[in-house]
Amino acid sequence: MSPSLLSWGLTPSHSSGRRGGPGVPQLRLFGEETSRWSKRSRRYGPGGEQGGAVGVGEGVLRREVSKWLAIPLLHRASAMSRRPLSLYASPWTSPAWMKSNGDVRGKGTLKGQAGDKYHKTWANYFVKFLDEYAKHNVSFWAVTAQNEPLAALFTPPQFPTIAFTAAQQRDFVIRDLGPALTRSPHRTRLIILDDQRIHLPHWAKVVLNHFVAGWTDWNLALDLIGGPNWVKNYVDSPVIVDSSKDVFYKQPMFYHLGHFSKFIPEGSRRVGLHSSRRCLICQLEHVAVLRPDGALVLVVLNRLGWEVPFGIQDPAVGFIDAVAPANSIQTYLWRWK
The missing domain is CATH 2.60.40.1180 (Golgi alpha-mannosidase II)
Structure with a gap:
């Protein structure tokens, strides 16, 4: 998991904004270094495997988080919100050396199986990510175990991702990620299925079932063509930015979302x-x-x-x-x- 971009969510926390906005105080952060929502793909991968041992490159992770521009933006957004912002983070992919295909892109899985050195090291990445953001007074309400784990099986080969079946994610949560988060000082919740809602009934049966579901919109703001996106997977967003003119446009969905987020509080x-x-x-x-x-x-x-x-x-x-x-x-x- 690496420094992050902003998306927004309509999951359990809502409040009213101060200046007539839709009042969505929940933001999803995902890895800018390896997600497709950036101008280019950067092969960011701290840590590595040497002589059979694996580890998290804390120094690289610390430097990347400390220079990430989202942190001052999050501080500004928190200061403007009437209620505390609820942040949650989603990883796109592990470093290439952890993946079965040796590349951050494509349909690889984590090497080995739940409980082994690769899975435990990847779980430790979550904790180190939370540690580094905490040093900048940024805490997370939740993390998801993986961005679109099933969609990873059908995406174009240039997309950065890790594929998980429901059973694989269940075992990763039980043996690695759950214990790692429990041992950490962070009171961060864990979301099991960060994917299309059609998969939810099956995943709730296989992984966990607390009868809770939420919905997340993709991006808070994009440019005029629905990017930046280095794999040209352009989409829509509530706010469109024309950086050449230093203006932005609120689309109908901006106001549509506000009917829920502005009037239905936590x-x-x-x-x-x-x-x-x-x-x-x-x-x-x-x-x-x-x-x-x-x-x-x-x-x-x-x-x-x-x-x-x-x-x-x-x-x-x-x-x-x-x-x-x-x-x-x-x-x-x-x-x-």
């Missing part, structure tokens, strides 16, 4: 919602939550190309008529008397 609980449909082709999507401050929040999404009238009834408060405009998302907030 500690909110989803509540039951009964829907009585009179129009079979006028279906709305919705979720209701009870906030810690006692307020109720209802988010209503209309994917249809026409407006849909509907009503909201709360026995403790009363009834209101409302309309969901075509292709809209709305948030309703009220308090019980």
Whole structure:
């Protein structure tokens, strides 16, 4: 795991921003040195294998973290947030000498098997990563065991990655990563599946099952073509930056995300919602939550190309008529008397 870029998440922690932003106080950091979200790939790999012994190159890791520009940005973001930022980190790949294919790119796995010197050394990288950031007053709410462990089996050969099956990640967590984090001074949580949600039911059965799931958006901000990305895997993001003009643009998804992150703070609980449909082709999507401050929040999404009238009834408060405009998302907030 190496110095990191920012992505943002809608997982268990949310708050309101000070200046009208979407209030997403959870940031995901991933390895800039070996992820594809940078202008070039740099073969960063501290430590090595000599005479059958393996180790973490702490000096190289320390130098890389100390010069990483994300640290002052994180400090500035923390100072602006009303609530503490929840950070979590995701590794793209181990150094090449730990991988079965001898390259940070491609479909290699960690050498050997769980419990051996390679797996224990890779687990120690997580702890050293947390150690070095802690020296700069940056702590992490969680780490993920691997970025897209199954997608690694299908990505182009130039992508940096490590492939894990659910059973392999389970054994790595049980024998290596879990004990390493437990022995460390960091109270960092561990996320098992940092991949597409279609894989979650199987992984929850094989690895762990605490009945918790979250969703993470990819990048907070990208350039005009959806990069930088040295493998040309361009995507979209809530904020688009035109560095040539020193301007940025907030896209519709920026405001869409805010309907959840701005109005549903940490500690909110989803509540039951009964829907009585009179129009079979006028279906709305919705979720209701009870906030810690006692307020109720209802988010209503209309994917249809026409407006849909509907009503909201709360026995403790009363009834209101409302309309969901075509292709809209709305948030309703009220308090019980």
